Amino acid sequence: MTDARELQLRFDAQRRACAAEPYPSLAIRRDRLARLATLTRRHRDEIIAAISEDFGHRAAAESRLAEITTVLQAAHHARRRLRRWMRPKRAAVPWRLKPGRARVHRQPLGVVGIIAPSNYPWNLAWLPAVDALAAGNRVLIKPSEHTPATSALMARLAERYFDAEELAVVPGGVETARAFSALPFDHLLFTGNARVGREVARAAAANLTPITLELGGKTPAIIGHDADLTHAAERIAFGKWLNAGQTCIAPDHVLIEASRLGDFIEAMRRTVGDFYPKGTASEDYSAVLGQRQRVRLEAMLEEARDHGCRIIPLGERLALPGGGTKLPPTLVIDPNEGLALMQEEIFGPWLPILGVRDLNAAIDHVNAGPRPLALYAFTGDADLRRQVLETTHSGGVVFNDTLWHNAVPALPFGGVGESGMGAYQGEAGFLRFSLERSVFLQARRNAVGLLNPPYRRWLLRLLGL
Numbered sequence: 001m002t003d004a005r006e007l008q009l010r011f012d013a014q015r016r017a018c019a020a021e022p023y024p025s026l027a028i029r030r031d032r033l034a035r036l037a038t039l040t041r042r043h044r045d046e047i048i049a050a051i052s053e054d055f056g057h058r059a060a061a062e063s064r065l066a067e068i069t070t071v072l073q074a075a076h077h078a079r080r081r082l083r084r085w086m087r088p089k090r091a092a093v094p095w096r097l098k099p100g101r102a103r104v105h106r107q108p109l110g111v112v113g114i115i116a117p118s119n120y121p122w123n124l125a126w127l128p129a130v131d132a133l134a135a136g137n138r139v140l141i142k143p144s145e146h147t148p149a150t151s152a153l154m155a156r157l158a159e160r161y162f163d164a165e166e167l168a169v170v171p172g173g174v175e176t177a178r179a180f181s182a183l184p185f186d187h188l189l190f191t192g193n194a195r196v197g198r199e200v201a202r203a204a205a206a207n208l209t210p211i212t213l214e215l216g217g218k219t220p221a222i223i224g225h226d227a228d229l230t231h232a233a234e235r236i237a238f239g240k241w242l243n244a245g246q247t248c249i250a251p252d253h254v255l256i257e258a259s260r261l262g263d264f265i266e267a268m269r270r271t272v273g274d275f276y277p278k279g280t281a282s283e284d285y286s287a288v289l290g291q292r293q294r295v296r297l298e299a300m301l302e303e304a305r306d307h308g309c310r311i312i313p314l315g316e317r318l319a320l321p322g323g324g325t326k327l328p329p330t331l332v333i334d335p336n337e338g339l340a341l342m343q344e345e346i347f348g349p350w351l352p353i354l355g356v357r358d359l360n361a362a363i364d365h366v367n368a369g370p371r372p373l374a375l376y377a378f379t380g381d382a383d384l385r386r387q388v389l390e391t392t393h394s395g396g397v398v399f400n401d402t403l404w405h406n407a408v409p410a411l412p413f414g415g416v417g418e419s420g421m422g423a424y425q426g427e428a429g430f431l432r433f434s435l436e437r438s439v440f441l442q443a444r445r446n447a448v449g450l451l452n453p454p455y456r457r458w459l460l461r462l463l464g465l
Contacts, residue, residue: 003172004179010168011183014111014138017165023107024136026086030079032133032166036126037075039161044068046153047122054121054147056287056324062243067122070407074127077409077426078134085134085430088439096463099443106434108136110186115177115200117192118144118289119246119347124191124214125154129167131429137187139167142180146290178203185209187433191248193345194418212422212432214248215415216345217372221251221402222362222388224379229260231400232378233267236351237275239376239402241329244286245349246293249374249395251402252346255362258355265312265331265353272314272329279315280326287324288348294325297348300340301330309335359384366392371417376402395419 024032040047044064051067052058078085091102112132116125125141132139141158143151148171155169162168170176181188181203190200191214204211221239223232240251256264276282288294305311315328332352335341341352356362359379366375375394379385385399395415396405405411406425414423424432442448450459 003176007170007172007176007179007183010140010164010170011111011185013165014140014168018108018110018138026083029082029086029134029136032162033075033079033082033130035161036130036133036167037072039157040068040071040075040122040126043153043157047150050149050153051121051147053149053322054118055289056320056322057326058243058286059284061284062286063122066120066243066247070123071126071130073407074130074409074425078130078430081427082134082430085427091438093440097440097446097448100446100448101441101443103439103441105437105439106135106431107437109433109435110137112137112139112433113180113183113185113188114139114141115180115188115190115192116141116143117248118146119243119248121147121150122154125169128189128191128212128424128429131424131426132187132433133167135430135433137433138165140180140183140185141167141169142177143169143171145171145173145177182206187212189422189424190214197420212414212424213420214413214422214424215373215418215420216248216347217252217370217415217419218342218345219249219252219372219374219376219394220362220366221254221376222359222366222378223254223256223260223264224359224377224381224384225257225260226380226384227378227400229264229267230271233264233271235378235401236376237268237271237329240351241272241275241285241349242403244288244327245351246286246289246347247403248345248347249403249406250347251351251376252372253342253352253354255354255356255365257358261333261353261355265333268331268351268353269312269314276315276329280318280328285315285326287320287326293348294327297327297346297350300344300346300348301332301350304332304335304339304341307336307339309333309339359387363388363391371395371415371419373415373419374398374402374405393417395423 048063089104093102114128129139151171158169181200184207187210188204189212194215197213197215236251276285310333312331313328318326330350335352371393373395375397377388398405409426412423412428413425
């Protein structure tokens with residue numbers, strides 16, 4: 001646990017380090033990124049084991065795919081492109097101000113705070129840290145209190161590979177998180193749910209701290225009339241049941257023409273059977289993290305059952321020896337919009353499937369709710385893809401697949417409206433954690449003195465002013 005006094009001391013030390021070295025060189029930034037990558041690569045097995053301990057069971061392949069590889073890929077991407085990102089950007093100068101020159105100078109903001117969630121405890125702490133370090137900042141990370149083994153490992157490794165003035169991890173509970181949010185960071189990034197995001201935003205507002213909020217929401221998957229149902233079922237199942245649905249960009253519900261609903265359900269049955277031949281006992285199927293989350297999910301499903309929804313479990317509930325629980329992939333057919341299942345982000349293995357009239361009805365359904373963090377659409381028709389893209393809003397869009405936009409380092413990742421504000425990853429992340437300063441260099445010989453008062457009207461007319 002980190003108390004408020006220790007937290008303040010760590011912050012002050014990083015602030016002093018920023019003053020002593022306000023603009024780290026390319027070599028220093030690359031070295032920090034290399035150490036972050038080495039930390040992750042060299043301790044891969046320890047990281048996977050810690051995450052699995054926190055979850056009760058996390059499929060090792062999922063941790064390698066969604067926690068380890070993504071961080072290594074982001075660090076590699078940033079190191080290779082950092083020289084170009086750091087280079088000042090020339091800006092066009094109006095003819096009246098020539099031969100003066102203008103540019104945009106990118107410099108570090110200072111100290112960046114990162115509050116990470118529990119669902120991907122390694123990935124969502126270190127991915128924004130890659131961007132912040134690339135931009136030349138010092139970084140403080142507050143990991144989730146719900147993943148104590150991973151958080152403790154993260155803190156130990158950070159101490160081994162970084163000076164505390166460069167990067168530090170500060171584990172702790174709710175009180176630590178509140179004190180963390182109240183620090184006068186130069187930028188604060190929070191990943192989590194909207195309720196806590198509002199609290200973080202209020203705390204940051206007291207210091208006018210700029211924030212990036214990565215929240216969640218009701219991510220829809222739309223299946224067009226021309227989509228191959230076997231392919232759609234496979235890709236939606238992958239996105240939904242990776243990490244047992246505990247992914248902020250997992251498909252939250254499916255919208256499909258009512259006439260194709262039965263065929264899609266059968267395709268989902270076959271796909272889940274192929275993915276998890278031993279059902280929830282499969283090593284490749286992960287547990288739900290924490291009792292509170294399990295209780296919430298089971299209450300949500302029970303409410304749907306009480307309201308007469310057709311519920312199709314595709315496996316059995318499995319209690320694990322260490323106290324964890326695997327909840328099975330479960331389809332909920334045409335739930336009422338007033339149910340918690342349709343009002344809250346599910347963040348678990350339940351998948352509502354709604355029959356709609358056509359694509360226009362699916363789009364209307366999406367637009368009637370808060371803007372989601374991601375949107376998935378399955379269609380081979382370019383006109384339908386254009387319609388989806390131009391008539392909806394979401395943080396990201398994927399056609400004919402799910403999740404993979406987040407694996408492209410050059411694409412910004414972020415939400416809109418209730419799914420968040422701001423984006424990071426790749427160059428977008430570098431800019432998010434940089435101050436873009438406007439610089440104008442006046443030429444020794446110039447004509448702007450002609451605009452000094454007393455003003456000559458004929459000259460103003462000549463200059464088109």
